[in-house]
Amino acid sequence: KAGVTQTPRYLIKTRGQQVTLSCSPISGHRSVSWYQQTPGQGLQFLFEYFSETQRNKGNFPGRFSGRQFSNSRSEMNVSTLELGDSALYLCASSQTGSSGNTIYFGEGSWLTVV
Amino acid sequence: GENVEQHPSTLSVQEGDSAVIKCTYSDSASNYFPWYKQELGKRPQLIIDIRSNVGEKKDQRIAVTLNKTAKHFSLHITETQPEDSAVYFCAAGGNTPLVFGKGTRLSVIA
Numbered sequence: 390k391a392g393v394t395q396t397p398r399y400l401i402k403t404r405g406q407q408v409t410l411s412c413s414p415i416s417g418h419r420s421v422s423w424y425q426q427t428p429g430q431g432l433q434f435l436f437e438y439f440s441e442t443q444r445n446k447g448n449f450p451g452r453f454s455g456r457q458f459s460n461s462r463s464e465m466n467v468s469t470l471e472l473g474d475s476a477l478y479l480c481a482s483s484q485t486g487s488s489g490n491t492i493y494f495g496e497g498s499w500l501t502v503v
Numbered sequence: 504g505e506n507v508e509q510h511p512s513t514l515s516v517q518e519g520d521s522a523v524i525k526c527t528y529s530d531s532a533s534n535y536f537p538w539y540k541q542e543l544g545k546r547p548q549l550i551i552d553i554r555s556n557v558g559e560k561k562d563q564r565i566a567v568t569l570n571k572t573a574k575h576f577s578l579h580i581t582e583t584q585p586e587d588s589a590v591y592f593c594a595a596g597g598n599t600p601l602v603f604g605k606g607t608r609l610s611v612i613a
Contacts, residue, residue, distance in 0.1 A: 393546075422600060431605035432547070432592060445600050479546070487600040489535040494546040 391416065393482050393495035401501045407468040410498045414461050414482030420444070421463040422487045423455060426477040426497070435478075437487050438463055444486065470502045505530040507595050509604025516583050517612050524607045526593035527575045534597040536569060536576045541606075542589045550591075551578070583611045 394413040402408050414421050423435040434447035438457035455465040461482075467474055477499050481492035506529040516522050528536075537552035553560045553567045553576065560567050564583075569576040576595075580587055588611045594601040 424603075432594075432603040434600050434602065437600055447600075487596065489597045491537060491549060491552065492601060493549070494539075496546045 393480055393493055395478075395480050395495035395498050397498060398496065399499045399501075401503060402470050404470055404472060404502060406470050407466060408470060408500060409464055409466045410478055410480075410500075412463045412465075412480030412482075412495060414463070414480075415493055418482035418484050418493075419461055420483045420486045420490075420492075421457055421461065422481045422483070422492060423463070423465050424479045424481065424494075425449075426479055427475075432479070435465065439486055445488075467500075472502050475500060475502045505533055505595055505599060505602040507593060507602050507604045509593050509607060511607060512605065513608045513610070515610045515612060518583060518585060520583055522578075522580045522583055522587070522609055522611075524578045524591055524593070524609070525575060526577070526595070526604050527573075528595040528602075529574065530595070530597070530599075531571075531574065532597045533595040535595070535601075536567070537594050537601070538567060538578050539592045539594070539603075540589045541592065547592060555597075580609075583609075585611050585613050587611050 420439045422437040424432045437445040457463045477497045479497045480495045483492045534555035539547035541547040566579045590606045593604045
């Protein structure tokens with residue numbers, strides 16, 4: 390069974406631009422969660438989607454948004470990029486939702502904002 | 504909301520010694536406590552987890568203990584090996600998405 394797949398793996402963007410990251414969950418998993426990983430803050434929850442609906446949202450500004458498609462694939466978008474958005478963005482999937490259940494991470498998308 | 508504190512932030516042990524990482528959580532409704540290992544440049548991978556109806560769980564050299572009354576749980580690695588060197592994250596969750604600790608960088612010195 391294929392794992393969680395994230396694209397692109399690495400990207401460099403300029404301040405003010407926007408970026409879209411993609412995540413394909415494990416086959417059969419309907420929940421996709423997104424996390425931001427930085428050296429100082431660890432893993433911080435962005436949002437979770439289940440059956441195309443946002444189920445939970447973390448404490449991030451509205452510049453961070455996401456969506457989920459009918460095949461459970463998910464995208465997250467960051468608009469008006471800031472230097473502080475440089476981070477590893479991790480997607481994780483689970484069968485029925487991340488609350489109280491095991492989540493499986495992808496390799497992540499490394500975003501550098503210059 | 505849930506808050507997870509993890510200690511220590513760095514830990515160095517001699518090969519063959521034991522390593523212990525401790526986490527505390529704040530939300531008494533949390534009932535699921537996984538541990539993830541992240542090697543340099545790789546994804547976090549689940550190594551062991553425990554639910555609130557169990558006090559201890561063991562898998563070969565790795566064990567996790569949970570004290571629900573005190574709201575803390577710990578990861579124990581025995582007979583450490585160089586390949587155990589990585590960053591370890593604890594997490595807590597239940598009715599809400601997992602909240603992670605800030606991680607412990609474990610270095611096993613040969």
